[in-house]
Amino acid sequence: MSVVSVGRPTRPETEAEAVARPHGHGLVQDEPLIFELGGWDKTGVDMEPADLGADDLGDLVRGAPIGLPGLSEPETLRHYVRLSQKNHAIDLAMYPLGSCTMKHNPRLNEKMARLPGFADVHPLQPVSTVQGALALMDQLAHWLKTLTGMPAVALTPKAGAHGELCGLLAIRAALEARGDGRRTVLAPVSAHGTNPATAAMAGYQVVEIAQTADGRVDIADLAAKLGPDVAAVMVTNPNTCGLFEREVIEIARLTHAAGAFFYCDGANFNAIVGRVRPGDLGVDAMHINLHKTFSTPHGGGGPGAGPVVLSAALAPYAPTPWVVAGPDGSFALREGREGEAAAASGRMDAFHGQMGMYVRAMSYMLSHGADGLRQVAEDAVLNANYVKARLSGELTPAFPEGPCMHEALFDDAWLEGAGVTTLDVAKALIDEGFHPMTMYFPLVVHGAMLIEPTETEPRRELDRFCDAVLRLAAAAKAGDAERFKAAPVSAPLRRLDETAAARKPRLRWTA
């Protein structure tokens, strides 16, 4: 339909109005919970009723109301589209969450994962009917092994933490196979929380390794703590300070000399993919977060996938199932403990891991190729160093000497006396249109701000981000603490009261 624009010239805005309406803001629809939309007897799914009742089930039939509202399709669309607009996303602006590798998620990956031949295939179909799926798993395994220089890979772990567990279980099994009941895992203080949590799950006690002034593993301390009870040394490399462990080969040597295994947390593999092979560094096991390095979407908290590459010493202790390539080009599945799987460390989950993520990762890898993946690492490192260089004048880099890898770590020394905390800076960044950096991690740095741009940030966005941070730095130093305390003011909500949430948890809607 047409609209006659009666062209009455609009009057210019008054100054007061201009201030009241900060630039770049728009209306966000309020949206109640589905339980408040009145859909107690609606449904958005049409289906002819069954021709039979369920009377054969007797009193096992669910009688009482369940309490689930339903909505028609139009209402459903609106509910979720409205909610979605309250989220920040990579597709909206830089999302420099250090250690999370929030890179672009190619849409080709999504399309490929939805091919019926991948999406509509049951994990327990006869193996003869899923040869393409097994071939893809085999291909993914080949790429991961080649990129890491490792002889084996266990694909089934569901995410990074699950991969850590898988790696430690292989180590445990290998030790048990030689009758060795070691009970300690060494890990630096800077380790991600999943490392100690996983070690505990795997039945180990965690002993912390000290860190040097330049943000690396203290080799002397490591050597001192290595002993006959140490099953594994867990080190993240590049580490969570965004630095490459220069002495990594020595770490591996010492570890092996002590009869222990070297577990590398590969969450930061993005910094070195195509340029460095962990296998060349003496690593025995390393998980790879496909949802970081290989671009499968984070989806607001998963799903991920955490394949673990393994050294020859650990390979026999991989969990089942795995794919076996036959000489005729066909593929089989090793599901039980038969044959070469006799020593398998168990089963990490019911089926074959995260096939949907394998397809996406494979689509990404094929797109980049060996050359492109190398460029990924280079650009990721370049972008991080660029941010570090641009911000170092005003902020205080935690480790100013030498280059960083894929992320730049700052402490809060530059905020000294400003009455502004790292948290405040993070919230103020929201008002600038960016997702904050990771804050207060790693724990080894005071008021840590960990910035990981990733290689998919264009120069222009890096500059916009750096400009915003520098503006905030100037404001903080100029004493404008109030602005920081009030932030964010432009998000759909102001700061949320997390203390109240935890004090009296309300974890579901009740009428």
Next chain:
Amino acid sequence: MSVVSVGRPTRPETEAEAVARPHGHGLVQDEPLIFELGGWDKTGVDMEPADLGADDLGDLVRGAPIGLPGLSEPETLRHYVRLSQKNHAIDLAMYPLGSCTMKHNPRLNEKMARLPGFADVHPLQPVSTVQGALALMDQLAHWLKTLTGMPAVALTPKAGAHGELCGLLAIRAALEARGDGRRTVLAPVSAHGTNPATAAMAGYQVVEIAQTADGRVDIADLAAKLGPDVAAVMVTNPNTCGLFEREVIEIARLTHAAGAFFYCDGANFNAIVGRVRPGDLGVDAMHINLHKTFSTPHGGGGPGAGPVVLSAALAPYAPTPWVVAGPDGSFALREGREGEAAAASGRMDAFHGQMGMYVRAMSYMLSHGADGLRQVAEDAVLNANYVKARLSGELTPAFPEGPCMHEALFDDAWLEGAGVTTLDVAKALIDEGFHPMTMYFPLVVHGAMLIEPTETEPRRELDRFCDAVLRLAAAAKAGDAERFKAAPVSAPLRRLDETAAARKPRLRWTA
């Protein structure tokens, strides 16, 4: 990555802040033009270069720079996702643009239209290889004919206006076939602009028919104007005032008695689908906007599809191509003027019209079925009458007597003396989170406000909308004109200067 939330309790908001940040607002990313993003030598498409040059084309090869920027895929995604958030959409809130039928667009339709068997088929493939496409067109034709009670349909018009042209050309051809060179088309003042514009394109002069006080065609005036030069009478039914033409059968009778044809603008078919068949009213030709009644998405301005149903008298003058069902269940295409197509009025476009829209419309029709489509009309009319009933106390309905059909028309008498115009009300509705109604159309009503909720609006949203309008009415009557003049304040932009735009048109970016 993890974030330690140092749980410093956030301080409560001051009153001044609460005012400065209207509820339900969020940050909208500013976004430059693609030409300002610096991508002059970038591309987001990887392709190995051709192995041959184009030297055989000599100086016909394009040498000079074209001036097209390119962006990598991450930048492209961000550009368009940012821009998208500056749009209102059905999926965000009620979009009551009268005459536009902004109903829910089912996602199943989108999925079906993308099946390779529909989307990846060439219009000139051998007919033996597109039997499913032809079958679908035949099925769509059957549904449209059954729903309208008309014996024939021309599918190829690309949108409503194109359908109008198609209908008038069939009329013209029918008249010419009997050697009749009539040159006038009668249409009411309330007609949509496309009606007179189409009549002119079809070579006719337009004479306006008067309207009665109750918003319908003035039969006496019609009778007076009908004569030997009148080729067609074009009437919208339900009409653009949202009213059913009570005397439609008489209009048809008079028209036919004068040797003219009755063209019905079917843009408002949504009000009567499944309840009334235009064929039972004496209509000779009527276009159907698949993008209105049959839910194909409006897409920010198209594409649409405007099939035209035809009476037996006009059927031979349909344009080619059309589908012919063979006795063996196979389908053929009549593309030239052979056989029964000897009298065809020509070709409306290069191929078979809007196949992508046919699939969507068919998916919608099959979903609703005969029973559901009838319910569509009922709910559309119910929703409009509900809005009319709720608003009539404060606003002034243009035609208070009797029910309306699928849309409710108000004039601006209720704004008398308030210093607020229909345009101001529309802009103020934006600040309430709604798309404005159609304004200043139809032309027969002063300061028209035409509200079409459609059947896919839930009760709750209708109430939210009515509450907002009533709030605005109270504010206008209370003398708060300033608020209206300033509106919108919560959209990404304030009112735009349309006069300046037209005075010195800038229609493309220049460096």
Next chain:
Amino acid sequence: MRYLPLTPSDRAEMLGVIGAASIDELFVDVPASARLAGPVDLPRHAGEIEVERQLAKLAGRNRAAGAGPFFCGAGAYRHHVPASVDHIIQRSEFLTSYTPYQPEIAQGTLQVLFEFQTQVAALTGLPVANASLYDGSTGCAEAVLMAARVTRRGKAVLSGGLHPHYAETAWTMTHPAGLMTHRLPAALDDEAAVIAAIDAETACVVVQNPNVFGLVTDVSRIAEAAHAAGALLVVVTTEAMSFGLIKSPGEMGADIAVAEGQSIGNALNFGGPYVGLFACREPHLRQMPGRLCGETVDAAGKRGFVLTLSTREQHIRREKATSNICTNSGLCALAFSIHMTLLGETGLRRVAEVNHARARSLRTALAAVPGVEVLTPRFFNEFAVRLPKNAAALVETLAARDIIAGVPFSRLDPTAGLDDVLLVCATETTTAEDIDAFAAALAEELAR
């Protein structure tokens, strides 16, 4: 019904608010004789599973272009559209919005249209472009109508290289207004005939480049002749990808450029929806059909975009409008613009070169088949061949072998006497194996 949110109790309560006893009361204005008592004779509603089954079955009865060797062009082209294009156009905010009449809440669509217009202007080499028409063929008809308005003349000369369906559409849409379309016989190259046909009544000359036989020509001599006679030159392009390799219409003297934009961003869709590109020289701006998006500022001085010069359009000017077009091809224009943004100049030139190279490989392969004569000397990605047999019959034979061999010219114009001419096309999606399979099968069939 999953798309209908009202519940029975909603309906009852709402009728109460309205003061109606039943829904039938709201339909009182319908003559009693025309009120249907119950549902029409069509199937009842169906769930998603059922609808999907029915439609998938129909889709399964079509041979998808991508399912095997495929060589059709002639106005619609199979190109690869990046996955992100289709992803973006499905965003609710683009898919489910209307024509941007309220610019404050439609800047997303409006900025895209402004960018689209700029891209189309650049591609065609002309200063102003509109926000899209239905498709190339209707755009061509609109160009003829526009030329008649500009020149106040009544005749259009249509080259025999113009796609026959375009010529027919132009006739259909322009003859009622009294225009005369002088359509020259189908011919590979009719420059001389076109120039000869220009006279003082001629409003415009319409030529296609590359033409329907794939021929790429320099139309500047025709431009000169037209201009000398006071007529406009309309250049039609059915293959927008060719803008990446071939001199633009603007550079060769066109006054109006019309193109089918389907190749960029849009699927084949059995012929539609597509997107018409339309550009012209500045002085004719106010005679242009279709929507235009222009730059302006908001009340706070911020840059923004609006639909403008709408006094040309039907909703303001009614019977004096430059066209009746209202709904156009918004979403297809968006797809075009996104794909073009991904390509950029670098990518467009690259893809265009690959198209050209593949078509040359195809020529080499077909030329080697005994009995096949390549007719088109200079082409972009499609060309005509003469076969020793009826082309339509051969295409059916090859289709039975799962090779879609191209478009027989007789399909476009059965009266041209070119029943032995086949139009073939190769794009970046064509593989060497496809070409080999085609040539081999053709050789076999011709040897029979």
Next chain:
Amino acid sequence: MRYLPLTPSDRAEMLGVIGAASIDELFVDVPASARLAGPVDLPRHAGEIEVERQLAKLAGRNRAAGAGPFFCGAGAYRHHVPASVDHIIQRSEFLTSYTPYQPEIAQGTLQVLFEFQTQVAALTGLPVANASLYDGSTGCAEAVLMAARVTRRGKAVLSGGLHPHYAETAWTMTHPAGLMTHRLPAALDDEAAVIAAIDAETACVVVQNPNVFGLVTDVSRIAEAAHAAGALLVVVTTEAMSFGLIKSPGEMGADIAVAEGQSIGNALNFGGPYVGLFACREPHLRQMPGRLCGETVDAAGKRGFVLTLSTREQHIRREKATSNICTNSGLCALAFSIHMTLLGETGLRRVAEVNHARARSLRTALAAVPGVEVLTPRFFNEFAVRLPKNAAALVETLAARDIIAGVPFSRLDPTAGLDDVLLVCATETTTAEDIDAFAAALAEELAR
């Protein structure tokens, strides 16, 4: 490279700002011996066309479940997911966001999680649910670990009706921490054996309902026995659709309910990603693994949601955490929640009833095949049959006839001695024709 926005000149300039002469300088910390001089031995980058071709080829070598008769269940189920679910989860704001650590700009995800938790609590009949785990099998292992923390005991009794892969996963993930899993032999109904196995060391009893043979049972007697011994009852459900027809775990006395949520909103995906549902009774809340979303207010008093009770989690509590889980199944939980919102109680019950009815039709058809014995007396949508032949071999034979006949029990547990047992499943996507084709083919093969 289309995913890499930096241009060569960007790179050069940025190195300048950094003060590095080359990119290699940024890698100085890597030991020289480990710096690769060039790309590894893998193919070079490829365009979309090429990647799509390669992957489509692999996909084409799998028989899609929807391509013909299909009867697999046993932990993964083929249901129809409405088109709008997949549309919504692909919105950038959901797809490309991280775990909602900054609640002010993550209310979309957080509100969804709160709604999801409420839905899961309602379905399982328990008061608190978390924001998802990886899948049902790892959720089952987490439940055992949680029960051990709650009871401070070290033994878990696993029913022989528990999916063997769940039992194996539970063993893998719990034995390193010193827990003992007492796994009973595979059995259709082992209530008595389960009750007998409970002792003073028992932290929990794990039963599946419907169990791996499809049997639906009343687990309240087991609940009583467990509670009497101070142990918890963990009820596992692999088919979430059954919640629409069968009494909930909470109603039958479960302390912890674990379910595989794939059936609602998620495709088969050859086994993953799926989504683990996890709910428990209030007192055990602080021993729960995984993320929790809670309601709170913002500084202006507006309702909002945050991740809460994170002191249970690894990033705060490190080695004392209730689990190491970090990334979980956010997007699958979203899909689950959307589908459940579309269904509502009405739709869920309807679809569940249809599943049950189809499975009963399947039973009737298979029971009529000579030699086939139906083993499961009461079931939801899957049941076990005993065949007069090796089930795995028969499944392969039928697969060659394009019928995917179900899951041979030996595939789940080759050591159980149930090689003649086949697990079959029917859902709302199964047609009468599918069932007829299966029964007919089975009868033929058994008659051979």
